[in-house]
Amino acid sequence: MFKRKQLVALLALLFTLFMLAACGGGADEDTSTDGESDDSETTEEAEESSGEPQDGGTITGAMHTAPTGQFNPLFYEEAYEANILDFTHEALFAQNNDLEFEPSIAKDWELNDDQTELTVYMEEGIKWHDGEELTAHDVVFTYQSIADPDYVNAGGVRGYYADQLEGYEAYNSGETDEFEGVIAEDDYTVVFKFAEPNVTPEYLASFAIVPKHIFEDIPVKDMPEAEESLQPGKVIGSGPFKFTEMVEREQYVLERFDDYWQGAAHLDKIVWKVIEQSVMLSLLETGEVTFIAEPSSIAPADYETLAANDQLEIIEQPDFGYQLLGFKHNHRTAEDVESGEINPDNWVPNENIPKEVRQAIAYAIDREALIGSGPGEGILHGHGTIINSPIAVQFWAYDEDAAIPYDYDPDKAAEILDEAGYEMGDDGFRTDPDGNEWVVNLNYPTGNELRERAAPIIQEFLEEVGIMKNQKNY
Numbered sequence: 001m002f003k004r005k006q007l008v009a010l011l012a013l014l015f016t017l018f019m020l021a022a023c024g025g026g027a028d029e030d031t032s033t034d035g036e037s038d039d040s041e042t043t044e045e046a047e048e049s050s051g052e053p054q055d056g057g058t059i060t061g062a063m064h065t066a067p068t069g070q071f072n073p074l075f076y077e078e079a080y081e082a083n084i085l086d087f088t089h090e091a092l093f094a095q096n097n098d099l100e101f102e103p104s105i106a107k108d109w110e111l112n113d114d115q116t117e118l119t120v121y122m123e124e125g126i127k128w129h130d131g132e133e134l135t136a137h138d139v140v141f142t143y144q145s146i147a148d149p150d151y152v153n154a155g156g157v158r159g160y161y162a163d164q165l166e167g168y169e170a171y172n173s174g175e176t177d178e179f180e181g182v183i184a185e186d187d188y189t190v191v192f193k194f195a196e197p198n199v200t201p202e203y204l205a206s207f208a209i210v211p212k213h214i215f216e217d218i219p220v221k222d223m224p225e226a227e228e229s230l231q232p233g234k235v236i237g238s239g240p241f242k243f244t245e246m247v248e249r250e251q252y253v254l255e256r257f258d259d260y261w262q263g264a265a266h267l268d269k270i271v272w273k274v275i276e277q278s279v280m281l282s283l284l285e286t287g288e289v290t291f292i293a294e295p296s297s298i299a300p301a302d303y304e305t306l307a308a309n310d311q312l313e314i315i316e317q318p319d320f321g322y323q324l325l326g327f328k329h330n331h332r333t334a335e336d337v338e339s340g341e342i343n344p345d346n347w348v349p350n351e352n353i354p355k356e357v358r359q360a361i362a363y364a365i366d367r368e369a370l371i372g373s374g375p376g377e378g379i380l381h382g383h384g385t386i387i388n389s390p391i392a393v394q395f396w397a398y399d400e401d402a403a404i405p406y407d408y409d410p411d412k413a414a415e416i417l418d419e420a421g422y423e424m425g426d427d428g429f430r431t432d433p434d435g436n437e438w439v440v441n442l443n444y445p446t447g448n449e450l451r452e453r454a455a456p457i458i459q460e461f462l463e464e465v466g467i468m469k470n471q472k473n474y
Contacts, residue, residue, distance in 0.1 A: 053266045055266050056266070056268050057268060058269040059267060059290040060271045060272075060273060060288065060289050060290045060291075061083070061271070061273070061289070061290065061291050062272075062280050062291075063083055063273075063274060063293045064277040064280070064447055064449070065078075065080050065274070065445075065447040065448065066248070066250075066274045067080040067083070067252065068080070068081065069230055070229060070230070071084060071088075071235045072223060072224065073089050073207070073208035073209075073210055074142070074145055074146065074151075074158070074223065075154065075229065077155075077157060083272060084243055084252055085237075086239075087239050087254050088129075088235065088242065088243050088254070089209065089237035089238065090208065091205075091206045091207055091209060092104060092105045092106040092190075092205050092206060092209070093106055093202050093203075094206070095206075099394065099395065099396065101202035101203065105122055105123055105134070105209065105238070106120045106121065106122055106123070106205075107121055107122065108121045109121065109202070115197040115201065116193065116195075116196070116198065117191060117192070117193050117194070118191070118205055119185075119189065119192075120139075120191070120192070120205060121188065122134075122188040122190065123188075124188050125261060127238065127259045127260075128211050128214075128237070128238050129236045129237055129257055130214075132211065132213055134209065134211070134238050135184070135188065136187055136188055137184050137187070138210070138211055138212045139182065139190045140183065140184045140212075141210070142207060142208075143162050143179070143181065143207070144179050145215070145220050145223070146161050147159075147162040147165070147168055147171050147181065148171075148172070148220040150219065150220045150221040151172075152342060153341060153342055154220055154222075154223065155342075158207065160204075161207045162181065162182075164194055164195060164196065164204060165179075165182060165192065165194060165195065165204075166180045166181045166193040166195045167180030167181050167193075168181055181193055181194075181195075192205050209238065211236050211238075214236050232246045232252075232253070233245075238260075238261070239257065239260070240260045240262070241254035241255060241257055241265065242254065242255050242256075242257050249274055250273070251271060251272065251273050251274070252271070252272040253269060253270075253271050254269060254270040254271075255268065255269050256268055256269070272293070273289070275289065277447075278449075280292055280298075281298070281302050281305065285309060285311075285312070300380045300381040300382070301381055303375070316383070318385075318392070318393065319392075320392050320394070321392075323450065323454070325361075327350075327358055328353075329349065329350055329353075330350055331347065332346070332347060333346050333347075352432075352438075352440060356416050356420035357417070357420070357440075359406070359413075360416040360420075360465065361413070361467070363406055363408070363413035364408075364410055364461050364462055364467070365462070367408065370454060370457060370458075371384040371385070371386065379450060379453045379454055379457070380450075388404060388406070389402070389403045410461075410464055414466070417430060417467075420433065421433030422438065422466070423435075425466075428463070428466060429466050429468040430466040430467065430468075438467075439468045440462075440470070442455060442458065442459060
């Protein structure tokens with residue numbers, strides 16, 4: 001597991017605007033009709049160069065992979081959808097730069113002494129994009145949807161926001177149609193009741209709210225396919241921008257929501273474009289792209305080039321994400337795949353990667369080599385760090401002593417495989433403990449340059465200890 005340092009390149013937009021204004025005419029050129037200076041133009045130029053926010057305009061963001069098309073916070077799965085939903089939907093709480101929870105839709109809250117009950121007092125007068133008012137009943141509906149018996153089978157992956165709430169098991173199993181875990185005391189007060197004392201109640205109460213009046217007549221199992229989850233103009237949130245246009249897999253347009261409860265945004269539009277990662281930098285430099293979005297960011301190999309461009313600002317900071325080589329412990333049955341059912345009771349264990357194999361693979365991969373120590377080295381050119389935990393080091397919950405390090409040690413990897421009965425053959429590859437050919441599949445997504453480049457390097461590391469890998473992309 002390794003972690004990339006975030007490279008964010010932003011056009012110095014105000015600087016660019018000033019330069020364009022300054023280049024409109026020479027210092028000695030008279031551009032006014034009466035031979036006198038145009039005070040309005042001078043004032044506008046002064047405002048543009050003052051660093052103060054300017055009203056109007058469009059910025060263009062780039063991401064290398066298109067959203068899958070699911071724009072319902074309850075069901076989206078990828079960061080590409082989040083690039084849009086982060087502007088269209090809001091939660092009761094947000095986090096500041098120190099990862100502390102602060103109010104968003106919530107204006108105040110209180111926690112009882114044993115930390116089993118969180119009472120949230122909401123801002124009043126917040127409007128959905130269609131003009132309806134957002135209330136505590138929308139919050140209750142959102143959490144009922146997450147706890148619904150059909151939520152997981154419909155593709156929902158965020159049940160953990162609700163499964164610690166009181167009455168979850170009874171509601172999720174269909175034993176009752178009353179969910180005790182989230183209650184609206186009135187239109188602007190909502191109470192979260194936890195089955196056990198909870199140390200992160202604000203986190204669990206920070207799921208993006210969806211509008212009850214839009215979805216209440218749509219069964220949860222049908223929500224992912226509803227137009228209200230898929231189509232611009234139909235997706236309704238409460239955020240500062242509305243999702244209004246889409247050329248699927250090419251361009252996604254957000255327009256300012258003038259009735260936004262915290263005041264209308266300065267920008268008119270945000271346009272997301274799906275662009276090959278290989279050309280992002282050139283488009284950024286020419287101004288066709290204003291910023292590059294997560295999770296693509298800037299290729300580490302381009303750092304030096306960017307640093308030499310005085311019209312670009314580079315902000316480098318630890319990323320909250322990480323690159324992970326995971327293991328598929330179970331397989332769905334062919335029948336479940338065909339029917340679309342996700343039922344853990346039917347899963348078949350993957351006997352190809354027992355614990356010993358997973359440990360050997362961890363020792364066999366040189367993560368330092370993948371990261372590199374500087375320009376021209378590795379796939380991150382030194383812009384990354386190794387972590388031994390799925391928890392980012394800047395989180396309060398990270399515990400260095402609790403992590404289990406797997407330092408690069410191919411001899412240790414080979415020893416583990418030998419002791420587990422995976423014998424090395426004359427062809428340089430191992431057989432399984434029964435003497436059969438042993439092949440481990442390595443799956444990785446296309447469109448993600450980092451993973452595409454890492455896959456063959458990882459394959460080489462594993463072949464060095466006798467593991468035959470079959471690469472598959474998707």
